[in-house]
Amino acid sequence: MIEDIAEEWTVRESTRPFQGRVTGVCSDEVLMPDGSYARRDYQTHPGSVAVLALDEHQRVLLVRQYRHPVRRRLWELPAGLLDVPGENPLHAAQRELFEEAYCKAGRWQVLVDLYTSPGGSDEALRIFLATELAEAQGERFAADGEELEIETARVPVAELLQGVLAGELHNPTLVTGTLALHAALTGKGLDQLRPAEAPWPARPFDLP
Incomplete structure (x- = not known):
């Protein structure tokens, strides 16, 4: 069985040229195998x-909203940041849903864990599978920004898979989640998945 391993190369100098409200930029001088140092800039x-x-x-519950960097309105899975210190990822996922x-x-x-762009960011993403769905109770969340025009839909898994393979759906979380779900459904079933608190x-x- 293959698996990724943890490893940390020597860093001679590390600076933070930018820090925003949530993300930032880190610039490291990293020791290479030949003894030289190379600068590696990445998003934190x-x-x-x-x-x-x-x-x-x-059917999979989707949301669609505008994403300014790519100038597109994308179909996506409900998702959000782990920006509450100490929050359990499951609780964050429940809040986003x-x-x-x-x-x-x-x-x-x-469902699956991944790094979204390990060559340029340290962002780690956990995708949960949620079943036994029901309408929530209580006061609805007061949306702002892009979420003011958010749309929702329930789309059959087969239709999603077709859209992914046809290049019609582009959000990486949706693409990864769809393929992982398809693999689970056509493999050993959903019972093979890890528990939510894994x-x-x-x-x-x-x-x-």
Whole structure:
């Protein structure tokens, strides 16, 4: 079985030329195997969670919103930042499902973990699978910014898979989640997935 391993090369100097409200830029001088040093600039990121919510008809709950850097309105999974210090990733995912889709789930599992762009960012993403869906209760979240025009839809898994392979869907979280779900459904089934509180070395957390 193959797996990624943790490793840390020597850093001679590290600076932060930019720090925004959530993300920043780190510039490191890293020791290379030949003894030279090379500068590596990358985005620092608190991490993210996303939710692939699957209903009893094998449809996935999607949201669509405008993404300014790519000048497109993209179909995506409900998702958000791990920007609350010490928050459990599962609790963050449950919050995002409520806020973006006014939905709750009775069963949660880890679908897949990944680094979104490891050559240029340290962002780690955990995608949860949420099933046994129901409408949420309580006051709806007050949206702002891009979320003021958010749309929702429930799309069959087969249609999503077709859209991914046809190059019609581009959000990396949706693409990864769709392919991982398809692999699970056509493999050993959803029971093979890890529990919602499974360890996450990229973003360690304490159980409540």
